[in-house]
Amino acid sequence: MATSMVRALAALLLLATAGTHSAAASDFASERRRMMEQIELLARQTSVETGRPAFDARVMTVMSTVPRHEFVPPDQVDVAYANRPVPIGHGQTISQPYIVALMTDLAKAEPGHKVLEVGTGSAYQAAVMARLARAVYTIEIIEPLGLQATQRLQKLGYGNVQVRTGDGYHGWEEHAPYDAILVTAAASHVPPPLIRQLKPGGRMVIPVGAAFMVQQLMLIEKNADGTVSTRQILPVAFVPLTGRR
Template sequence: MGVSKREMIKRHLQGRNISDARVLQAMWDVDRSLFVPEDQLEHTYEDKALPIGLGQTISQPYIVAYMAQALRLTPQEVVLEIGTGCGYNAAVLAHLVQHVYSIEVIEWLAALARKNLERTGIRNVSTRLGDGFNGWPEAAPFDAIVLTAAPPVIPEPLMYQLKIGGRLLAPVGTNLQKLVLLFRASENHFEERELLPVRFVPMTGEAQKN
């Protein structure tokens, strides 16, 4: 028998500095088993990334919760996610904000995410197939932007799709990656803070040309 959801929340989240009550509730409310392949179901609530096919993974619960907590999201906010993956992170964000816009560059993953999100009954996530480098201009500006794949540097178009006072959270780097929190202080002034070392898949497409 694998780890229970209650054990994951208590040991791996609360036991490791996740204290935001809304984030903990969202992690409880989202059924991770709806996003995990059948052959991995016994590992659903283990605190690790799990394979979902063709070299792709569903994110580690702690990292999903850590990133959501670091963004300090409020119920009225609108978020852009770059890298929908299987839809798990978008589902957690959807419990925390008014609306999530999410872009996925891999076609089969985008289709899988749509199917998974439909199964959850979540209605406040819009998904799109495409390269996330240029964001989602017609839905901008965003209160927060989160990247689930690592660009060598933060794409400039994304920075300028933040509202003044908005936050962007991204793993940045090639071999050595750091989770970076960027704050848009004014029209052309951004402040950055490094949070912790991480390992994410590289952001593909346009991001690799910069």
């Protein structure tokens, strides 16, 4: 086949592919906008409980740009941007967008901060935090999910996130202390190792309560003298934190 013909066919193929990607991006952009509208609405509706009628602009920008559809199984892509949890296998879920935005907002991560996440799941929350903080360390107890998360983050270019397979109850001492800690599974109590690994002035956001029941999303703040203050934010429903106590 003549070189000119090969080039022409290649150009047509590129145009067709670009058109497909463009259409898909447009579809997701529309779904993303609807997701952001839902987050804004719920932030206003829960402002009495959270004290936050609107989330930080940096958080909202990140929520509008991280490709949530990349963090769900292929058969769940159609509902990736729906404001509800989405199953990701192994009895786990990716949290609803509003809850991800709320927890991220409460953590108050800054560009120089180091963040610990307990419960990697699909790595969506870690990806959101990675756009706001200097480094994110995330722990997943279910090995297949941890491996998938590592591969997904590498593929999408999140080089400031490290994933470890293990029991997150005990935190990740090697990189402590942390400016913020997010726990994305419900614990019966606040794990003492995580309190110890939280930097003075740091914040932890964690759902606390019985497994498969309504829990309370808690904000834990560590004072300069090492004491902690706690505040209930909202009733929530998370999968349970597993592992040895």
